[in-house]
Amino acid sequence: xxxxxxxxxxxxxLLVSADExxxxxxxxxxxxxxxxxxxxxxxxxxxxxxxxxxxxxGKVHHRTDELMGFEDHxxxxxxxxxxxxxxxxxxxxxxxxxxxGIDHTLPKELQDHPELKVPxxxxxxxxxxxxxxxxxxxxYPAGVLSVxxxxxxxxxRQNLKGATGSHREGAAGQDTDSPSEQSDNLPSTYVxxxxxxxxxxx
Numbered sequence: 001x002x003x004x005x006x007x008x009x010x011x012x013x014l015l016v017s018a019d020e021x022x023x024x025x026x027x028x029x030x031x032x033x034x035x036x037x038x039x040x041x042x043x044x045x046x047x048x049x050x051x052x053x054x055x056x057x058g059k060v061h062h063r064t065d066e067l068m069g070f071e072d073h074x075x076x077x078x079x080x081x082x083x084x085x086x087x088x089x090x091x092x093x094x095x096x097x098x099x100x101g102i103d104h105t106l107p108k109e110l111q112d113h114p115e116l117k118v119p120x121x122x123x124x125x126x127x128x129x130x131x132x133x134x135x136x137x138x139x140y141p142a143g144v145l146s147v148x149x150x151x152x153x154x155x156x157r158q159n160l161k162g163a164t165g166s167h168r169e170g171a172a173g174q175d176t177d178s179p180s181e182q183s184d185n186l187p188s189t190y191v192x193x194x195x196x197x198x199x200x201x202x
Contacts, residue, residue, distance in 0.1 A: 015146060016050055016086075025050055029080065031067065044068060044076035053086035060085040092130055093137040100133055149191055 031043040044067025062083045067076040193201040
């Protein structure tokens with residue numbers, strides 16, 4: 001607040017797709033002021049081509065860049081000091097790859113039974129099939145799980161007012177209301193994420 005030399009010391013990770021690289025996308029950092037009454041104003045921005053970072057994978061670049069405006073030729077006062085690196089996706093360890101068609105969770109004595117063979121998905125690419133057969137490398141214990149909830153549709157609620165027994169809406173065989181967006185009686189929805197039966201986010 002009220003600081004012309006703010007310091008954040010924050011770290012974030014962005015997943016880069018092949019389509020973004022082929023399209024020549026740039027990593028853009030934008031600095032904005034925060035106004036309570038009027039619209040926020042752009043203080044400046046910094047752009048770095050993703051392909052420039054890919055030339056030296058795994059190397060952290062400590063940078064100090066001059067701020068520019070919405071147009072590349074518009075210079076703004078101030079500089080941004082930051083660090084950035086590009087990291088490649090970890091390759092699968094071929095030494096950990098398991099034989100296809102075998103359920104390795106079974107005891108070894110049962111793994112050769114023909115009726116217990118795991119059917120292979122012929123639609124998978126070679127890489128997708130290898131992912132199914134190769135466990136994570138213990139040398140790289142960390143991973144990124146990305147989950148994006150875009151929207152929920154056709155949310156229904158039970159109308160519990162004024163009806164009882166088999167005539168109540170929401171009972172077996174009865175339809176429930178599909179409230180419109182203007183309804184005052186909308187359900188309060190939430191999403192839970194569980195990893196190995198542990199609630200990790202709600």
